[in-house]
Amino acid sequence: MVKDLKAGRTPAAHLGAQAKQRSLHNNYLTLPVIFLMLSVHYPLAFATQFNWLIASIIFLIGVLIRHYFNSKHARIGKPNWTWFLALALFVVIIWLSSFSKQNTEAIILNESSAFYQNEKFSEVNDIVLSRCSMCHTKEPFYEGVGRAPKDIILDSEVDIVKYAKVIALQSGYSSAMPPGNITYMEDSERQIIVKWYLESVDNKS
Ligand code: HEC
Structure with missing residues (x-):
């Protein structure tokens, strides 16, 4: 024009x-x-x-x-x-x-045993304890972190099963966690987490 x-x-x-x-x-x-x-x-x-x-x-x-x-x-x-x-x-x-809440709870409970029984569970447990729990625990011992970020606690087997999906999303599929890879997580460790997650989900269905 x-x-x-x-x-x-x-x-x-x-x-x-x-x-x-x-x-x-x-x-x-x-x-x-x-x-x-x-x-x-x-x-x-x-x-x-x-x-x-x-x-x-x-x-x-x-x-x-x-x-x-x-x-x-x-x-x-x-x-x-x-x-x-x-x-x-x-x-x-x-x-x-409000609908999703019941569903997610059901999903967590249903999938739990497969995550736990998967042969990679103990490896994943070690990875999470060594790379995540200094911040994600009740009284974090990582300097500057006052309480568990977003109240996500990752310091026991039950927590790891409970948060399997977000662990896989945040530190397997993506490298959002640890922030800035501050605890030096290896790529191979991320792959183990993804495999553990996929196998467990497959097993369930
Ligand atoms: C140095 C401390 C630190 C370490 C180590 C750490 N995190 Fe975090 N995490 C944080 C902080 C801080 C946040 C909150 C980030 C935000 O508010 O966006 C967070 C948030 C999260 C969340 C919630 C994300 C969301 O937005 O809902 C998850 C899940 C998580 N972390 C998982 C992990 C996992 C799995 C690991 C280990 C592989 C890990 N974190 C290691 C500090 C840490």
Whole structure:
């Protein structure tokens, strides 16, 4: 359109209308986008089988909130009904997110024995005790760590079974833990953890 204007031609009007529509979409999608960007830090928002439904509802809530403020700022009234609807939808989200809890507990209990009985268990136990438990224990003896980070305690066999999946995720599949590989965990140790996890899960199913 700018090119057309500069060249003295009449710009195509439909492009302007399109741009305005995109701007409107942008305006309405701001809040859900921010929510989704931050949500990765909060398992409450994503750690359920209904996360796709929760995300969809967040879009509706975001649109409702924008609608309220857009109306208010344009001085065409305060649609207070949007607050009630947003609140009702939020209650639905809380309800949906509560489902995962029972499921995860069941999963932990079901899978436990396979993790424990796997032949690599004692090796994994040694790795975790030597690489993780100085921080992840009730009274950490790693300088600067006052209490077990995120209250995750990894200093007994039961803990290792209980946290098998996060151990595999944080220190097997990824090298998120130990932070900055501060306790010099070897790649071979990470591989053992992944194998232990996969074999145990396979065994279970
Ligand atoms: C030097 C201390 C230290 C060591 C050693 C350490 N961690 Fe951590 N861990 C932390 C800190 C600090 C956090 C919190 C990180 C955060 O808040 O993002 C954490 C968080 C975690 C979490 C929770 C992650 C989350 O965001 O939910 C898990 C799981 C975990 N560690 C597992 C391990 C495992 C497995 C090992 C050993 C392979 C290990 N950690 C070794 C300090 C440590």
